[in-house]
Amino acid sequence: MDILVTNQLKKYYGSGDTVVKALDGVDLSIKNGEFAVIVGTSGSGKSTLLHMLGGLDTPTSGTVLVDGKDISKMKKDELTIFRRRKIGFVFQNYNLLPYMNVYENMVLPIKLDGVEPDQNYISEILQIIGLSDKIHAMPGQLSGGQQQRVALARALAAKPAIILADEPTGNLDSRTSMDVLGLIKVSSERFGQTVVMITHNDEIAQMAGRIIRIEDGRCQPGTHTAEDEKCRPNRLHPDGPGTHTAEDEKCRQKQAVPDGIRPAEGEVEKA
Amino acid sequence: MKSFKVKNRNVILQIAGNTYRGSKNRNRLTILAIALTAFLITVVLALGISYWETVSTRTLYMQGMDFDIQLSEPREDQVEKIRSMDKVKYAGVMVKCAILEKYQDQDVHNMRMYWLDDTVWEKQCIPAMEECWGTYPRAENEIMLSWTALTEMGITDPQIGMKLPVTYYTLKEVEEQISLQKEFVLSGYYRDYSGIDRAYVSADFYAQTGVTQTDFTQGLLVITLKNPLYSKADIIEIQNQIDINRQTIDADYETISNFLQVLAGLTGFLFMIFLSGYLFIYNTLTISIAKDIHYYGQLKTMGMTAGQLKMLIYLQALWNSALGIPVGLLAGALVAQKIVPQILSIVNPVLNAGEIAPVQPWIYLVAVVFALFTNFFGSRRPAAVLAGCSPVEALHYLAGRQKIGRREARKEKSREERVRKEAQTEDGEKEEVGQRGFLPRMAAWNMFRDKGQACIILLSFTIAVTIFFLANVVVKQNDAKSILNAVSTRDLRILNETTMFEQKDLLSDEKIEEIRGLEGVKSVSAVTSCEIVVPYQEIYLTYMDSLHQSRYTPGNLEKDLESWKEDPEGPFWAPRLIGIDDIGFTLLNERLGGILDQERFEKGEIAAALNFIDLSPDQGLVGKKTEFYFPGQQEKPHYTIEIAALADPQFCPAYFGGGYLPSLIVSEAYAKQLSGTAFTELINITYDEAFLEATEQSVRSVFTGETQLSFSSKLEQYVDMKKSEDQVRVLGGSIGILMALLAILNYINMMAANIQNRSLEFAVLESIGMTVRQQKTILSLEGIGYAVISCTLSLMAGIPLGYLIFNSLKQYEQLPYIIPWGYNLLLIFTIVLICIFVPIVLYQKMQRQGMIERLKGNAEM
Structure with missing residues (x-):
């Protein structure tokens, strides 16, 4: 079942000769529980697409269906409530509230819904992200990686059906990136969440069940074959992120990965 | 190493100019703040x-006269x-020099006639x-009258040159007063607020009367000092140089302390106004720091020195001042010199708009x-x-971002645990915490x-708000009605002018x-009086001795005591028996501190004696019994009554006085019981509400055509005071409103900056699920919080400060401190409304951009 569907989604900025087509008729559908990454060059429209999917921005035309509901027709506050219940958004620059501590940042969306947070679940998330001892810390006291993990924890805390992440590892070192990514995978598998993530990192892109390529505001034809699909289970290797078996490696070799996102040979060797 | 002076002045000027042009919105706000402050200070x-x-x-x-001290009976x-x-x-x-008794056939109740020298x-x-x-008056037959005197004489349309046939007697010390007839010519008349009926006569007329300036109680030297702030030592110094002989110097020895009190009150008031203006400008400048510092941080990364940056900031401050201050001064001048005088001129047509409050140049200087x-x-x-800070720090500077300390961390932890506990029910189940609490x-946080x-x-x-409160306290303090109500408890006093001689029963x-029985009349209190004779008694010796120590002495103590013994009915001694009813008793007893026993007073067992002058309040009389009888009844049994208190002359309920011996105040019932019928000297009337014009008219109509009654009306005094009252209201009210306006503008300014600074936060909150409505609710609640606190x-602060200011500016002892709730509650209500709605309106205006634009636009912050 498709949980995210876009039909002829367009987002234009400006008008006349100066019009910028950030999205120019994107048709896309993402299945429930799918782990998809959006790749594309800078300015290709990745972030705009993600914002549209999350109802953070309004399209010039076209529709966005989330779980069957056309969010482009919703009123502002209706959309906000829908978003806080259905969608967890992870920003590249974290967007944590600087005056709130880790715990308060995490539980804010839940409390806004008038519900008391599930403390056990919160504790579990904190344990997974490794910040149990930082619960009272303010964002300013955390490193970039820790802040990103808090941002992710906030997106997960309300147990949303969909997690949209805009380059969540863009500001992190490779080790922290893998930690964060692992957390997203574990959470999405455990709670059957759909994940759509923007990344520039080839290795991360390869871990996804599906790669959506955007160029000039349009979705490019899919890059996965059925065999690839079989080769690439929608999960990370049980031994952890970045770990590959020899079979995985074979599959990888077969994949027609564009040069731009092909992993470096050395990296594979190391793995 | 030789250093060279770098010629970068033009570059700095150019960058400053570009920066200035680039921050138009911020500059507008700063200029507005400066202009507004300059305007407010000027106004x-x-x-x-x-x-x-x-x-x-x-x-x-x-007061009716501008002077500092008076010397009685001055010698040349x-x-x-x-x-x-x-x-x-x-x-x-x-x-x-003379007393005017009648105008034509109309009794004018002993109007005093004065000669004044040119000074x-x-x-x-x-x-x-x-x-x-x-x-x-220059010619011998010329006379000048006060407006009150004209009213008393029944002249409503005075004409210069009109003939005024009057009866008068001179104050030359003679055995018997002789009434004289004379036709005066009205040379002038005047109006003041003293309410005193007074006539001024020429030097020639004065010379004819034979009265001299050294005659007892007739002459006065009225002195105005160069420095009105004089001390007791100054007066003693004057006194020592002029060889005073049983004369008195009347002076207010409290001028310096009074002035210091007033000065302290005004200084405090001004300090708060200045502080308020300072906060306004400082606030506007401070809230723009964050954005400025990002920009200056960028300049710093490009190699601009700290000194050059400072120059950049001060240049812009100078330009803001150069634009804002003249605008503020011009607006201030317009309001203070044109608009307010026009309003004052409307409320008091006597004032010429051009003559009111010319703004002193120093005010502009202070404002600048x-x-x-x-x-x-x-x-x-x-x-x-x-x-x-370093360039990188400058780039990441965020106003208001706090680093959490241990103490705050502990607070955070306990707050969070409290929230968790609140969410747990007794059986451990989780309870839904509604948004209403959250x-x-x-x-609040x-x-x-x-x-x-x-x-x-x-x-x-x-x-x-405190200044507004204090301004209202001062306005209220100068409210004519409040003053009159405090100074006088009755609305109308009707005095029987025949009391001393003919004794006509006009107030039957x-x-x-x-x-x-008239509508609007709340109470009528009558005061009766008649002459009594107090025979020589030893209990009065201390009193007589004290009296003879004063300047009011009748003469030699020994001789006077002899004279009293021989002729107790003589005009110098005979006091009066004053009868008061329940209302009068309540008032008197209140003033005496409640020392009189009402039951004993009613029965005629006790009386209050009236001091002739302000002697100490005992004089060996209190607790003693005194004998008295009615004139011509020396042979009949004398009456005896205990003196329970010696009251100040200002507490006297009657109008007319008796001889040197203390008059006795007794209950009306007792007075009637003694004399059969008591003669009513005056009545005091109180209305349901003060200043009821219709009631006053109907009361007066009861006595239509009666010329031997005089009326002293609070309403009439109020009509006289009303014009200046309106002026006070306009001026005081304007200050109050301006201060309230300043507070509101300051709040709008603060909230605008606050909402602008929180733009990213609002976008983030919206992105994670806080609805616009919830954001507005929070802003409104913050506003209510600020308003309430x-x-x-x-x-x-205002109630005790108001009390201090009230006391320091107090001119009427009887005026109580009243908290001006009405206007203040109105202001508080307005502030609460503004605090609720201003943030919402600002939010709507300032958060129009889409969420993504706001997130991106503030990403660096």
């Missing part, structure tokens, strides 16, 4: 001075000596007159200096921050997360009953 000072002058003028009009040598003194500005002589007239009387028509100082002082903070908590900002908002609001019981603080 508040100008109005304050105008207000002060108006109140002082009214006090002067009520004393006059010469005093006039030659350095301390003395003016010294003029006035002599009470008194020109320097001391004219300044205390609201209006004056005609000239001072203050606005400049505040602007540059406010600019020091960004300059200091820039000088102290949002107020979040709002938001209010104080930036303590500096919260302090400025609360402080500026509190100060402004029937008339009193008729008045009681600052209004509470301002009341906590």
